Amino acid sequence: MKRKHRRLMVVxxxxxxxxxxxxLVLTAVEDSLVFFYTPSDLAERGTPPDTLFRLGGLVEEGSxxxxxxxxHFRVTDLNQVIPASYTGVLPDLFREGxxxxxxxxxxxxxxxxxREVLAKHDETYMPKEVAEALRESGQWRDGATQQ
Amino acid sequence: xxxxxxxxxLILALVLAVxxxxxxxxxxxxxxxxxxxxxxxxxxxxxxxxxxxxxxxTHGFVTSDFSLxxxxxxxxxxxxxxxxxxxxxxxxxxxxxxxxxxxAMFSAAVALFGRNLPPSLKARVLAVQAMIGIGFLAFVIxxxxxxxxxxxxxxxxxxxxxxxxxxxxxxxxxxLYLGYVGFSMAFSFAVxxxxxxxxxxxxxxxxxxxxxxxxxFLTAGIALGSWWAYYxxxxxxxxxxxxxxxxxxxxxxxxxxxxHSAIVVEKRDALKSWTILLAIVTFSMSLLGTFLVRSGxxxxxxxxxxxxERGVFILAILVLTxxxxxxxxxxxAPGMKGGGLFSPVSREGALxxxxxxLAVAAGTVLLGTLYPLILEALSGGSAKVSVGPPxxxxxxxxIMVPLVIMMAAGPMMAWKRGNLRIAAPKLIPAAIATVxxxxxTFVLVPDGPGLAPFAMGLAxxxxxxxxxxxxxxxxxxxxxxxxxxxxxxxQPRAASGMTLAHLGLAIMIVGITGSSAWRTxxxxxxxxxxxxxxxxxxxxxxxxxxxxxxxxxxERGLLKISDEGRTVTxxxxxxxxxxxxxxxxxxxxxxxxxxxxxxxxxxxxxxxPETANxxxxxxxxxxxxxxxxxxxxxxxFGGSLSLTDRRHRVGVPRxxxxxxxxxxxxxxxE
Numbered sequence: 001m002k003r004k005h006r007r008l009m010v011v012x013x014x015x016x017x018x019x020x021x022x023x024l025v026l027t028a029v030e031d032s033l034v035f036f037y038t039p040s041d042l043a044e045r046g047t048p049p050d051t052l053f054r055l056g057g058l059v060e061e062g063s064x065x066x067x068x069x070x071x072h073f074r075v076t077d078l079n080q081v082i083p084a085s086y087t088g089v090l091p092d093l094f095r096e097g098x099x100x101x102x103x104x105x106x107x108x109x110x111x112x113x114x115r116e117v118l119a120k121h122d123e124t125y126m127p128k129e130v131a132e133a134l135r136e137s138g139q140w141r142d143g144a145t146q147q
Numbered sequence: 148x149x150x151x152x153x154x155x156x157l158i159l160a161l162v163l164a165v166x167x168x169x170x171x172x173x174x175x176x177x178x179x180x181x182x183x184x185x186x187x188x189x190x191x192x193x194x195x196x197x198x199x200x201x202x203x204x205t206h207g208f209v210t211s212d213f214s215l216x217x218x219x220x221x222x223x224x225x226x227x228x229x230x231x232x233x234x235x236x237x238x239x240x241x242x243x244x245x246x247x248x249x250x251a252m253f254s255a256a257v258a259l260f261g262r263n264l265p266p267s268l269k270a271r272v273l274a275v276q277a278m279i280g281i282g283f284l285a286f287v288i289x290x291x292x293x294x295x296x297x298x299x300x301x302x303x304x305x306x307x308x309x310x311x312x313x314x315x316x317x318x319x320x321x322x323l324y325l326g327y328v329g330f331s332m333a334f335s336f337a338v339x340x341x342x343x344x345x346x347x348x349x350x351x352x353x354x355x356x357x358x359x360x361x362x363x364f365l366t367a368g369i370a371l372g373s374w375w376a377y378y379x380x381x382x383x384x385x386x387x388x389x390x391x392x393x394x395x396x397x398x399x400x401x402x403x404x405x406x407h408s409a410i411v412v413e414k415r416d417a418l419k420s421w422t423i424l425l426a427i428v429t430f431s432m433s434l435l436g437t438f439l440v441r442s443g444x445x446x447x448x449x450x451x452x453x454x455x456e457r458g459v460f461i462l463a464i465l466v467l468t469x470x471x472x473x474x475x476x477x478x479x480a481p482g483m484k485g486g487g488l489f490s491p492v493s494r495e496g497a498l499x500x501x502x503x504x505l506a507v508a509a510g511t512v513l514l515g516t517l518y519p520l521i522l523e524a525l526s527g528g529s530a531k532v533s534v535g536p537p538x539x540x541x542x543x544x545x546i547m548v549p550l551v552i553m554m555a556a557g558p559m560m561a562w563k564r565g566n567l568r569i570a571a572p573k574l575i576p577a578a579i580a581t582v583x584x585x586x587x588t589f590v591l592v593p594d595g596p597g598l599a600p601f602a603m604g605l606a607x608x609x610x611x612x613x614x615x616x617x618x619x620x621x622x623x624x625x626x627x628x629x630x631x632x633x634x635x636x637x638q639p640r641a642a643s644g645m646t647l648a649h650l651g652l653a654i655m656i657v658g659i660t661g662s663s664a665w666r667t668x669x670x671x672x673x674x675x676x677x678x679x680x681x682x683x684x685x686x687x688x689x690x691x692x693x694x695x696x697x698x699x700x701x702e703r704g705l706l707k708i709s710d711e712g713r714t715v716t717x718x719x720x721x722x723x724x725x726x727x728x729x730x731x732x733x734x735x736x737x738x739x740x741x742x743x744x745x746x747x748x749x750x751x752x753x754x755x756p757e758t759a760n761x762x763x764x765x766x767x768x769x770x771x772x773x774x775x776x777x778x779x780x781x782x783x784f785g786g787s788l789s790l791t792d793r794r795h796r797v798g799v800p801r802x803x804x805x806x807x808x809x810x811x812x813x814x815x816x817e
Contacts, residue, residue: 009491014503021507021546025514028541029534033518036531054533066753069672069763088670089381089750089765092310092722092731103535128443129531 034103038133039080047106055082055112056101056130064096075100075112077133084112091117099130150215153203154294157244160196160251161284163189167254167277171270175342183266186273187258193280194255197248201235204244204293208235214300217241217293223306223727225698233317234307239441239457240293242320246437247283249321249328250276253357257332264353271339272332279331282464290457306727309699315375319368323395326365327433330402332357334430337423338472341479346419351412354426356790358409362402363786369395370779381733381748383767385662385775388539390445393516394436400509401429404502411498415487415562418499420480425502427476431469432509438465444520493565497557504550511542551605551656554649555612559619573615580611592665599664602656610653617646644789648782655778661743661771669766672753682768685709686747689717691762699723704749704762706736718747744769 036054037047047053055075063074070087073096084102094100094117102114118127167189174182206212208231213219221238222231230237236245254276261269287293310316336354340346372395377385386392405425411418439445442458489495515534522530555577559570584607588600618624620642621634669681673688680686687707694701706718718736725732738745750763 006488006491010499013500017503017507021511021542024542024545025511025538028538029518032535032538032541034533034535036533064754066751066755066758068761069670069750089733089748089763092381092733128445 036101036129038077038129038136039075039082040077040133040136042082042106043080049108050105052103052105052115054101054103054118054129055084055114056099056127056133057082058130058134059094059096059098059100061096075102077136082110082112084114086114086117099126101127101130149203149206150212150294150296153200153207154292156196156199156203157284157288157294160193160200160247161281161288163193163196164277164280164284167193168274168281172274172342175267175270175274178267180266183270186270186277190251190254190258190273190276193277194248194251197244197251201244201248204241205232205235208232211304212300213302213304214296214298215293216295216297219297219301219304221304221307223304223698225727226307226312227697229314229317230307230312233311236320237307237311237316240287240291242324243283243287243291243441244293245321246324246328247280247287249324250280250283250331253329253332254280257357261353268339268343268350268353271342272335275335275338276331279335279464279468282468286457286460286464290460306698306725309723309725309728309730309732310379312698312725312732313375313379315371315379319371319375322364322371323368326361326363326368326402327395327398327436329357329361329364330398330426330430330433332361333402333405333426334472337426338475340423341472341475344479344482346412346423346483348413348416351409351422355406355409355413358402358406358426359786359790362399362406363783363790365395365399365402366779366786367783369399370776370783374776377772378735378737379732381735381765383666383668383735383746383765383769385772388515388536390516391440393512394439397509397513397516398429398432398436400505400512401425401432404505404509405429407498407505408502411495415489415495417487417489417495418502420476420483421502423480423483424476425506427469427472431465431472432513434461434465434468438462439516445516487563489562490564492560492567494557494560494562496565497553497560500553501550501557504546504553508543508546508550511546512539515539515542548605551609551652554652555609555616558613558616558645558649573619574612576615577608577612581605581608583607595664599660602660602664606653606656606660609656610650613646613649613653617643639794640792641789641794644785644787644792647785647788649785651778651781651783651785653778654774654781658771658774658776658778661774662769665770667768669764671764672761673764674761679764682766683710684715684745684766684768686764686766688749688762688764691749691760696723698727699725702749704736704764706747706749706764706766708738708745708747708766716745718745720748722749722751739773741773742770744772 034052034054036056037045039055039057042055057075057077060074060076060081063072065072069089070085071090072083072085075082075084084104086102086104101118102112103116103118104112104114107113167186170182171186171189174180174185204215204217207215207218208222209228211218211222211224211231213222217238217240218234221241222234226234234241236242254273257264257269257272257276261272264272333354336350336357340350369392372392373385376387377383405422408418408422408425412422438458438461441461444458487495515538518534519532522532556570556574559573561569581604585600585604588595588603592599620638621631623631667682669679669686671679671681671686673679673686675688675690678685678687685708687709689705689707691702691704694703701721701723703719703721706720708715708718716738718738720736721734723732723734724730733748736747744767746767746769748765750765752759752763753761
C-alpha cells in the first residue's frame with residue numbers, strides 16, 4: 001500500500017469517525033441540555049411542564065419544612081419566589097439563607113419538584129449562576145462570599 | 148522566620164528557572180557544553196529550593212503558625228495531625244505550590260536519571276520545563292503567595308473544609324498532580340524534539356517511561372477521587388460527569404492515546420508528528436484542567452470557592468503555552484519524515500484506530516464540558532445551560548464500544564502486515580466467553596436494562612481476548628506447564644503490564660455496568676426501632692447515638708440490614724457536625740462483598756418536636772461497584788510493572804544504532 005493511499009485511508013476513517021461522533025453529539029445535546037433559570041426568569045418567561053431545568057437562588061429563611069422524607073423549601077432571588085420540594089437526603093451544605101442549585105421539573109401548580117440538589121464542597125462557595133442572578137436582581141453584596 | 152526562608156527559596160526557584168529556561172537553550176544552539184550542563188544543575192537546585200519552600204509551609208501548618216494567612220484560613224489547632232499535613236495542599240495557594248514542586252521534581256528526575264540523553268536534547272527538555280515553571284512560579288508568587296503574613300496573628304484558625312478531612316482525599320491531590328504535571332515531561336520532550344527537528348525511535352524510548360509514570364499516577368489519582376466521592380458525598384454515585392471530574396479525565400484519555408502512539412514511534416518509526424501533537428495536546432489539557440478547577444468558570448458539584456482573577460492568569464499561561472507549542476509544531480512538523488509503512492490490518496493499524504477513537508472520545512468529553520461556556524459566550528450571557536450525564540453517556544459510551552472490541556484483537560496482530568485469518572482463530576475463546584456472558588446475564592438478571600447483558604459481553608470479550616493473547620505468548624497448554632512458567636518469567640515486564648492494564652479495564656467495565664444497570668435504592672423515614680422493606684432487604688434503624696470526635700460532634704445511626712429474617716450486616720453511618728467550620732458531612736456505612744456494596748446513610752431528623760426522632764434513611768444496593776476500583780488497582784499495578792521494565796532504563800542504545808535497529812524488529816512483544 002502506497003503512502004498516499006495509506007494517508008487517504010487514515011483521513012477517510014478519521015472523517016467517518018468524526019462524522020459519527022458529530023451525529024452522536026448533535027442527537028445527544030438536544031435532549032441533555034439543561035437550562036438554568038432563576039425564580040425571576042420563571043416568572044417572566046415560564047417553562048413548559050415536565051422539562052428538566054436547573055433552578056438557582058437562595059433557600060429562603062424560615063421556609064424549610066420536612067414531611068416524612070420529603071423536604072419543602074422556597075427558592076428566592078430576592079425578587080421572586082418559587083416553592084420547591086425534594087424527596088431524599090439533602091446534601092450536607094443545604095441550609096436556609098444559602099445558595100442552592102437544584103435540577104428538576106415544574107409541576108402543574110407551578111411548584112418545583114427537584115430530582116437532584118447539587119452539593120457543594122465548600123461553605124463559602126456560591127454557584128456562579130446564583131451569584132449572577134443575585135447581582136441581576138440587585139441584591140448582591142460583592143465580596144460577601146469571596147474568600 | 149521559617150516562612151521567610153520559604154518565601155526566599157520560592158523566589159530563588161523563580162530566578163533559577165529563568166536561568167534554566169534561557170542559557171542552556173542558547174548553549175544547545177551554539178554547541179556550548181558548559182552552558183548545556185547548566186540545565187541539570189539549575190533543575191536540581193530549583194527542585195531543592197521548592198522542596199525547602201514546601202517544607203517551610205508544611206512546618207507552618209504542623210506548628211499551627213496562624214500568622215500565615217493560608218494556615219489561618221485552612222487549619223485549626225484542634226485538627227488531627229494527618230489533616231494538618233494534608234491541609235498544606237488542601238487550599239489554593241498550597242496546592243499551586245505543590246504543582247510547581249512536582250514540576251520541578253520531574254525536571255530534577257530528568258537531570259539525575261537522564262544520563263543517556265544527548266546533552267543538547269537534555270538541555271532543551273529542561274529549558275522547556277523551566278519555561279512552564281516560570282509561568283506557574285510567577286503565578287504563585289504574584290497572585291497566590293502561600294507565605295503571606297497576617298498581623299496581628301489570630302489566636303486560632305478557621306479550620307480545613309471538613310469534607311477534605313478524610314484519608315482518601317488527603318492523598319488524592321498529590322497523586323493527581325503527579326499525573327497532570329507528569330505529562331509536562333512528554334510536552335517538554337516534544338517541544339525539544341521540534342526545536343531539534345529530530346524525532347526517532349530513541350526519542351520515543353525516552354519519552355515513554357515518563358508518560359507511563361504520569362499515566363499511572365493519574366489513573367490512581369482519578370480512581371481515589373472517585374472512591375472518595377462515592378463514600379463521602381453520600382449519594383451512592385461514583386462518577387457524575389462533572390466539569391471538575393472531566394478536567395482530569397480528558398488528559399487521561401489523551402495520555403492513554405499518547406502512550407500507545409509512542410509505541411509505534413519506538414518500534415516502527417511511524418506516526419511521529421501525530422505523537423508530537425498528542426504530547427502537546429495532552430499537557431495542554433492538563434493546563435486546561437488546572438484552569439477549569441482553579442477559576443470556577445463552570446458550575447461544578449465539586450466546586451470550591453474560587454477567584455476569577457487568578458483564573459485569568461492561568462488562562463494567559465495556557466494560551467501562551469499552547470499557542471507557542473502549536474506554532475512551533477506548524478513550522479517543524481511538515482519536515483518530519485514518516486518511517487515504516489504498514490497495512491491497515493496490523494498492530495500499527497490497530498494502534499492508529501485506538502488513537503483515533505480515544506482522541507474523538509476525549510474531544511466529545513471536552514465539547515460537553517465546555518459547551519455551557521461556548522453557549523453562554525455566543526448568547527451574550529443570557530443562555531445558561533449545563534450538560535448532564537445523559538450527553539456523556541450517549542456520546543462517550545458508543546465510542547468506547549469499538550475501542551474495547553479492538554483492544555482484544557490489537558495485541559494479537561503482527562506488526563506491519565497482520566493477517567485476519569491468523570488472528571481470527573485466536574479470538575474464538577473471546578467470542579465464546581462473550582456469548583456465555585451475554586446469555587448468563589440474561590438468565591441471572593432478566594429484568595434489567597436491555598443493554599446491560601451486552602456490556603457484560605463486552606467485558607468478557609476483552610478479558611478473554613487479553614488472557615488468550617497472554618496464554619499464546621507463554622504457549623500455555625501447548626507446551627509443558629514448567630516450560631510455560633519459564634516463558635512467563637522471561638516475559639518483558641512491559642508486555643505483562645499491558646496485559647494487566649487491559650484486564651483492569653475489563654474488570655472496571657463489569658463494575659460500571661453493574662452499578663449503573665442494577666442499582667436499587669430505598670428512601671424512607673424511620674424512628675429508631677422501626678423497619679422498612681426495599682431494594683430486596685429489610686432495613687432497620689436500630690439506634691441513633693450522639694457523641695463527639697476530635698473536632699466534630701456526630702449522630703451515629705446503626706442500620707441493621709436483613710434478608711428474609713437473616714441479618715446480613717449492621718451499617719454504621721454518621722452525620723458529623725464540625726462546629727469550627729459550622730459544616731456537616733456524611734459518612735456512609737458500606738458493607739462490601741465481591742458481588743455488591745450495601746450502602747446506607749442517614750439524613751437530618753425532622754424539625755418539629757413530634758418528628759425530631761424520625762430520621763431520613765437512604766439505602767442503596769450497588770451491584771459490582773467494588774470491581775471499579777479493583778479494575779483501577781489492576782491498571783495501576785500494570786502501569787507500575789511496565790515502568791520497572793529494564794528496557795526503559797538500560798539497554799537504550801545510542802541514537803544512530805537505534806534508528807537502524809528499530810526496523811528489523813517484527814515481533815517484539817509489547
